[in-house]
Amino acid sequence: MNTGAPLPRAEPSALVIGEALTDILAGPDGRRRAVPGGSPANVALGLARLGHPVRLATRVGGDEYGRMLRRHLGENGVRLTDGSVVDAATSTATAVLDAGGVARYHFDVSWSLPPAATDPATTGPLAHLHTGSIAALLEPGAEQVVAAVRAARPGVTVSYDPNLRSALLGPAARERPRVEELVALSDVVKASDEDLGWLYPGHDTAAVAARWARSGPSLVVLTLGASGARAFWRHGGHRVRPAPAEVADTVGAGDAFMAGLLSGLLRAGLLGGARGERVPARDQLRAATGTWRLPAPVVGSLALAARTAAFTCTRPGADPPRRAELLD
Incomplete structure (x- = not known):
């Protein structure tokens, strides 16, 4: 898979806020194995592997699962902010894979964010903030996430992926206002057709994505699984063709899409900023x-x-x- 000519080198730092948890993968044959996961943590991992400095504000325990997560993220260049390690059990998500490798999830998750984890004194200078998934909707930590986005937005660009986990949420009508608030605060939004189908039952998901693009974000991307994606902005739409692949499973595919999108926009100078300063990249x-x-x-x-x-x-x-693998 070739990404074409290398883009201009740019290394703005990114802060990802959200859950890191252990995915317990259960295959059709009944075998189970534990691997690092969590949508925001996966995005942080993807950005780091694509060559971007990344910090992750999260909540992991001091247990074996937590040690595995910290080791995995650290070895791949993701630094946890101070306060991200707590004296509690690490959250888990059990992914049950069908014969086609498609995952269905069951969760055992606790989410709150220690104040130090998003304190500017511990996160350091940053250019872009990404959040989403469980962390942005599950209390008591969700309000902390939204507050961090509001505080950071004047000086950085923001991206958001709802990545909704209905098993952990209330009715769609209750969750919708918080999702729409975060959409309006963001510069780039990525959502799956499953996300929007659950959040707006009976509505055309492409029409919802197009409406979101008129509510604040510069770019909204609707992912369609094996059918690719559609991008929407205030003045139009663009179809993104799927790249061919022999599928082992789809775990983390949406997070990888988000990381690739942010990487491309960061390297093109279309995302990024400096805390407390005007954000020319947003313009x-x-x-x-x-x-x-x-x-x-x-x-x-x-x-x-x-x-x-x-x-x-x-x-x-x-x-x-x-990045080297994509360039090969």
Whole structure:
């Protein structure tokens, strides 16, 4: 899989806020194995492997699962912010895989965020903030996440992936206002057709994504599994073709798509900022999506996202590629 000509080198730091947990994979044959997971942690891992400095504000325990997570993330270049390790059990998600490698999840999750984990004194200077999934909706930590996004947004760009886990949530009508608040606070949003189908039952998911693109974000991407994705902005839409892949399973594919998209936009200079300062990248992204046709750097970032997701599907678990692997 070739990403084409290398993009200009740019290394803005990113902060990811959200859960890191242990995925317990249960295959059709009944075998079980534990691997590191959690949607935000997977995005942080994907960004680090694609060459970006990343910090993760999360909640992991001091147990064996927590040690495994810290070791895995640290060996791949993801640094945990201070306060992310707590004296409690590490959360788990059991992924039951069908014969086609598609996962269905069952969760044992506790989520709260120690204040130090998102304190600017511990996170250091950053250019971009990403959040989503369980962390953005499950109390008591969800309000802390939204507060951190509100506080950081004046000086950084923001991305959000709802990655809804209905087993942990209340009715869609109750969750919808919080999701829409985070969408409006974000510059880039990625959601699956399953997310929007659950959140807006009976509505056309593409129409919902297009409406979101008029509510605040510069770019909204609707992922469609094996059918690729569709990107929406205020003035139009763009279809993203799926990259071919021999699927081992789909665990972490959406997170890999998010990481690839953010990587492309960061390297193109369309995301990033400095805390407390004007964010020219936000202006550039708005200008790029203020036309009827997406410019090449945005189209290239979407294609990179599709390739990153496809590569991840070729091997078991949430195991996103390194940049060198995509260039090979």
